[in-house]
Every structure is written in C-alpha cells, then in structure tokens.
Amino acid sequence: MPETQAEFGRRSSTEQPGRDILSRIVETKSAEISRLLSRADELRSRAADASEARDFRSALAEPGVVSLIAEVKRRSPGAGPIRPNLDPAGLAEEYLVAGASALSVLTDCEYFGGSLADLSAVRSAVSVPVLRKDFLLSNVQILEARSSGADAVLLIVGILGDSLLRELRLQSEELGMTALVEVHDAGEMARALDSGASVIGINNRDLRRFTVRLETTLGLMDSVPDSVILVSESGIGTRSDVEVLARVGVDAVLVGEALLRAAVPGQMVSELSGVPSFTRSPASVRR
DSSP states (O other), X not given: OOOOHHHHHHOEEOOOOSTTHHHHHHHHHHHHHHHHGGGHHHHHHHHHHSOOOOOHHHHTOOTTBOEEEEEEOSEETTTEESSTTOOHHHHHHHHHHHTOSEEEEEOOSTTTOOOHHHHHHHHHHOSSOEEEESOOOSHHHHHHHHHTTOSEEEEEGGGSOHHHHHHHHHHHHHTTOEXXXXXXXXXXXXXXXXXXXXXXXXXXXXXXXTEEETHHHHHHGGGOOTTSEEEEESSOOSHHHXXXXXXXXXXXXXXXXXHHHSSSXXXXXXXXXXXXXXXXXXXXXXX
C-alpha cells in the first residue's frame, strides 16, 4: 500500500558527520579555486571547443511521468563509503538501459571521492544529459565543468550570494548548460525564483548537518510556478516515495545512495521509473 504524505514526511536520517560540514567543504573549494584560476584561459578554450551540451531541462520535462536522475557517487560525508570501487561508465550504461532520464556525477574528490574523470567517463558512455554535482563558487569552475563535458551544473543557493548565483546561472546557460539551482528552505526558494532559475531542486538533506527530512519537498513546492521544472533530491528510496512526490506535482527525482547500495542498481532504476506525474497544486500559486 502506498504510504501517506504524513508517513513519507516522518521518515528521516539522523546521521551527523560533524558540525557544519558545508562550511568545511566551502573552505576546501575556495583553496581549489585559487589553484584553478591559473588555468582559466586554457579552460575557456576547452569549453569553447567542447561538444554541444545535451538538453538537461528537456530531459526532465517528459510529459506524463516523473523523470529519474540517477547518480554516480562513491562516498559521502554522512554515509561514508557507498560504492568506492564503482566503474563509472559501466554503472552509467546500466542506469541508461534501465530507464534513467539523466545522470548526476559527484566530482568532488576530498569529501565524495569523485573526479572530473568520472564525469568524462560517464558522459562518453551514455546519450542522456549529465549533471556535474559539486560545490561551485566561481566562474572558473563553470568553465571547468563545460570543458569536461558537463551538460548541466548544480548551483547551491545556500553557498552563493544573489549576484553570484545569477552570474553563474547566466554563464552556464551561455555555454549551453542548464543550471539546477538547489534550495533547502523557503528563503532559498524565494532567492532561486528571483534569480530566474528554470530548474529548481529541493534538497531534502540539510547540507550543514546532513540530516534528511523527506517532507522538505512537500513544504516548499507550493510557491513554484508550472514554468519551472521541479526536482526532489535526497532521501528517495522506494517507488512509494516517488508516487507521493508525483501526486503533488514534482517533475523529477534525483536518486543516489539508494541506487548505489542496491545489489542491482539498474533493477532499482526500473522500479523507480515510469511513475505517472500530476499537475502541480494548489492552482492558486501557479503563474
């Protein structure tokens, strides 16, 4: 029997790998950016020569069904090792055959064990769009993403000021990529909408404490107009989860750990795919 919205919202993760892990990650990224700046001209040239980006937004807008973004991730600060010895290309092909609409690749090395090499391997192995999932704070990281083959980038509202958020989104779009603008609370949702984001992800995980509350999506989506593609991220592990999200009008879900811990990840992709979608509600907030 499908679980109710109340049951869906009560389930949560209480893992806390340390106080404010997000601040530590941002500090690490700032140091990485300092080293990367010397390569800006090279990355700009490579980005200009990269193959045309695939349309991430359109891949999530398939009529009648909730699209699935399947993630390639080796570990996380909260969960520890998940699938450390995975074959990125092989896993990506398995996801694609099973019905994934798009893929997400963690490229942070220090905290998630990922790399741009993982991204490039995945991009070469599949025909669907690929998202670079990382903690992006600078124009040079956007160039790096496109030069490595990314079709979309993650922009986390909680670590970006309004001006930089808009600037990175516009830069991404100028390079042909889509920006998935990620929020966790009502204030961030308002900022994302004000920034002009056309694809917004609601992260059910609090990135400062790495706790997960699935009801986060249910509480934030009422302000999102139909013109915006809405993605629910983190904590989604069953078809019932996807069905609850579908009933309130979510366009896509991003699933990582549940797939990566599955004995046969492709089989789980099949189980989570094809859920019928519904018009977003309530109608009074649509514009």
